[in-house]
Amino acid sequence: MVNVAQYNALKQQLSNDRVGLVAVTKLRSIAEIQVLYDLGHRVFGENRVQELLDKQQQLPQDIEWHFIGHLQRNKVKYIVPFVTVIHAIDSWELLQIVEREATKCGRTINCLLQVHIAQESSKFGMTDDELLRLWEQEDLSKFSAVRVAGLMGMATFTDNLEQIRSEFQHLSRLFTYLQQHNPRQIPLSVLSMGMSSDYSIAIEAGSTLVRVGSLLFE
Numbered sequence: 001m002v003n004v005a006q007y008n009a010l011k012q013q014l015s016n017d018r019v020g021l022v023a024v025t026k027l028r029s030i031a032e033i034q035v036l037y038d039l040g041h042r043v044f045g046e047n048r049v050q051e052l053l054d055k056q057q058q059l060p061q062d063i064e065w066h067f068i069g070h071l072q073r074n075k076v077k078y079i080v081p082f083v084t085v086i087h088a089i090d091s092w093e094l095l096q097i098v099e100r101e102a103t104k105c106g107r108t109i110n111c112l113l114q115v116h117i118a119q120e121s122s123k124f125g126m127t128d129d130e131l132l133r134l135w136e137q138e139d140l141s142k143f144s145a146v147r148v149a150g151l152m153g154m155a156t157f158t159d160n161l162e163q164i165r166s167e168f169q170h171l172s173r174l175f176t177y178l179q180q181h182n183p184r185q186i187p188l189s190v191l192s193m194g195m196s197s198d199y200s201i202a203i204e205a206g207s208t209l210v211r212v213g214s215l216l217f218e
C-alpha cells in the first residue's frame with residue numbers, strides 16, 4: 001500500500017531543496033503505482049526490463065519512466081521507444097547502442113553515467129578512472145539521440161553514515177569536476193543519488209534527483 005502521508009512529506013521536503021523524485025516501483029503493483037499517479041506523481045523508476053514493459057503498457061502513457069537498473073545491451077531496444085532517462089550507463093559501448101536504437105525510433109534519451117562509489121564489489125558502474133577516460137577520450141557531444149545529462153551512484157549499504165556521506169561527497173565532487181572541465185560543453189545537470197535510507201545525506205551532498213522506493217510504501 002502507498003503511504004500517502006510519507007509521500008506528501010517527502011514531496012514537501014524535496015520541493016524545499018528543489019530536488020526531483022523518481023518513485024521506484026519495482027515489485028509494486030499497478031494499483032499502487034496508479035495511486036501515486038492519482039496524487040499527481042509522474043516520474044517512476046524500474047530496474048528490470050520485462051517488469052517495466054508490462055507496467056508501461058498498463059499505465060497512463062504520460063508517465064515519465066526512468067530505467068534505473070543494470071541494462072543489458074540486447075535489451076536496450078525494448079525500452080528506448082518510451083523511457084525518458086537511463087540511469088545506469090556504465091560503458092561507451094552501451095551509449096553507442098542507446099544512440100543507435102533511439103535513433104531508429106526518433107527519440108532522444110537522457111543518459112546518466114553510473115559511477116561505482118560503494119565499497120562493495122556487487123554494485124555496477126564505472127571506476128573514477130574509467131569515467132574520466134571516457135569523458136576525456138570520447139566525444140560525448142557527438143550523439144544525436146543520446147543526451148549525457150549527469151551522473152548516478154549508489155552508496156555502500158551500511159549503517160556508517162560518515163561512509164555514506166563521504167561516498168556521496170565524492171560523487172558530487174566528480175560531478176562538479178566534469179562540469180568545470182567540460183570542453184565539449186555538455187550540459188550536465190542531473191546528479192542522481194540517494195534512496196530511502198540515505199536520501200537526506202545525498203541531498204546534503206548535492207543530489208538533484210533521488211530514487212526512493214520502499215519509503216513510499218507500507
Ligand SMILES: *Cc1c(COP(=O)(O)O)cnc(C)c1O
Pocket residue numbers: 024026047068069194195196197211212213214215
Ligand atoms: C531499488 C532501487 C532504489 C530504491 O531503493 P529503496 O531503498 O527502496 O528506496 C533506488 N535505486 C536503485 C538503482 C534501485 O534499484
